[in-house]
Amino acid sequence: MRTPGGSGGWWGRKSTPGKVETYTRWSFHFFAVFEVAAVGLPLFAQVRAGLAGWMTAVVVVHALLCSATASRALDWTRDRRAQPVRLLWALGTVTVLISVVALVLRERGPGGDDLRAATNTVFVCVLGFGTGTLTLGVRGRRPLLAMVASAVGGALVVQLPLGVAAPAALGTAVAVLFTAGCLAFTAAFSVWLLDAVYELDEARETRARLAVAEERLRFGRDLHDVMGRNLSVIALKSELAVQLARRGRAEAVEQMIEVQRIARESQREVRDVVRGYREADLRLELAGAQGVLAAAGIDCEVTGDAAGLPVEVQSALGWVVREATTNVLRHGDAGRCVVGVRVAEGRVVLTVENDGAKVGEGDGGDGTGGAGLVGLRERLTAVGGKLEAGAVDGDRFRVVATVPLPSATGTGMGGGAS
Incomplete structure (x- = not known):
């Protein structure tokens, strides 16, 4: 950070x-x-x-x-x-x-x-x-x-x-x-x-880049598994439909209908992959962040439990963990990072704090700058949450994300920003 x-x-x-x-x-x-x-x-x-x-x-x-x-x-x-x-x-x-x-x-x-x-x-x-x-x-x-x-x-x-x-x-x-x-x-x-x-x-920088590259490879493998077989079938059936059409056979229409069906199915499966990537499991993200930071030589302590939280809340806070972890790896010279999750007064509070933060870079001090933080605010606003980010105690940087639970909002998770 x-x-x-x-x-x-x-x-x-x-x-x-x-x-x-x-x-x-x-x-x-x-x-x-x-x-x-x-x-x-x-x-x-x-x-x-x-x-x-x-x-x-x-x-x-x-x-x-x-x-x-x-x-x-x-x-x-x-x-x-x-x-x-x-x-x-x-x-x-x-x-x-x-x-x-x-x-x-x-x-x-x-x-x-x-x-x-x-x-x-x-x-x-x-x-x-x-x-x-x-x-x-x-x-x-x-x-x-x-x-x-x-x-x-x-x-x-x-x-x-x-x-x-x-x-x-x-x-x-x-x-x-x-x-x-x-x-x-x-x-x-x-x-x-x-x-x-x-x-x-x-x-340390190489380990950080490898961690990001590994995540990209994982996403690429998921897309390959979903699209590889379907695209092969679409190519074969399209070729068959062309041959049948040249011969004036009515079965060409049936083959193209099948191609359309497989294409729609592929779209649905790709959306599921992307949705699964975006709707992060908070517990997995916390474990992943701890592993990636440890691989980069940064001591990471995770406290609290994300079990039982709504999917929307986990997804929003999972993205906070991802972005915060990426910033800890790429910026500053952190030696220790503490991530905490707690539920209090009908709200879920996620805190990410690291030492060794650089001076003169990043957001503007009030937590408003930085494209990553802006994107996180947009995601949290969609579930009625808010984000605070800034320096504390000199070389420490803290990100605090707060999201209300559905029972606390009264109208679900779609409320405006608090």
């Missing part, structure tokens, strides 16, 4: 996969903010202002480049654009240059322990964040591990020509391994999770 616009806002209008994707994107943007806050800004308290200024600017540029690369790479993982090869090469080049400059400043720059600590942090974090972001632009476990191994190996090798002691170089390489490895794992897991959520959503 779909809820009226105006509540829930921008976030509420997103589907579950859209929310997961947005959360993933902003997580990587937050990594860029974290890089600036944890690496760039503390430089002002560790080194002199001039040096801290340009070093912070370099970290900011690297963070923005990481953020842009992550965004483009996520688009690539969703097959929305080509692999951002140039951006990946640019990020890799900038990451290496900044790391090497930071390492040179650490070993050869003017300053004491504060400068060494600050530049070491820049070296480890820039190399780690850059490598972690680059892994978003590759597919497969081997390329990912190769990138992390290259970053760790490069961090170890580049220190040795500068005269760094082996234990210190190894410690720095381990720090790079931890930072780059954690971010690479986060990137790989985020992409896997995003793909899984989209695949599950597509599977």
Whole structure:
């Protein structure tokens, strides 16, 4: 079911996969903010202002480049654009240059322990964040591990020509391994999770379409069973009548009379099939709705009993169940649906309520919009009933159909709308 616009806002209008994707994107943007806050800004308290200024600017540029690369790479993982090869090469080049400059400043720059600590942090974090972001632009476990191994190996090798002691170089390489490895794992897991959520959503939509297709096949089979034999007989008798007429035989008239009889019988049987389809059995519709929603991964609870209700009432409410079930499957992102039937004060009340309703689609909030709801109102009006539909409690949508029982109307079920 779909809820009226105006509540829930921008976030509420997103589907579950859209929310997961947005959360993933902003997580990587937050990594860029974290890089600036944890690496760039503390430089002002560790080194002199001039040096801290340009070093912070370099970290900011690297963070923005990481953020842009992550965004483009996520688009690539969703097959929305080509692999951002140039951006990946640019990020890799900038990451290496900044790391090497930071390492040179650490070993050869003017300053004491504060400068060494600050530049070491820049070296480890820039190399780690850059490598972690680059892994978003590759597919497969081997390329990912190769990138992390290259970053760790490069961090170890580049220190040795500068005269760094082996234990210190190894410690720095381990720090790079931890930072780059954690971010690479986060990137790989985020992409896997995003793909899984989209695949599950597509599977749910496929199950919903299959449920609708199954109903159409059932109706088609019923028509085939009714019409197949009769049409074959009509074709044979018509051909026989043609042959008899060409020979001037009077039996041709009898054969055509028989064709007319079979044709009228076929019309009656088709009307019976359609009538049986339209005049739904409420109990069967409730059981069918529960089965279809369960197949789509939606928990459905049915309460109440439809036994003993008049045929007209069951038919009208059965159509409400059909339409409501279809909307739950096609719209929103429901996880639970509750259907209740109760008889009170000479009326039958059917309630269908589901969660996970989308915002900004569907009826107009007063329950007047939507072709499906309009059709249901027309059916309920024919039996003196009424329909109410609208959002409740944010992301929940409720449809309430009320139909008076014949004894309560005094003139049967054909009264006007209440």
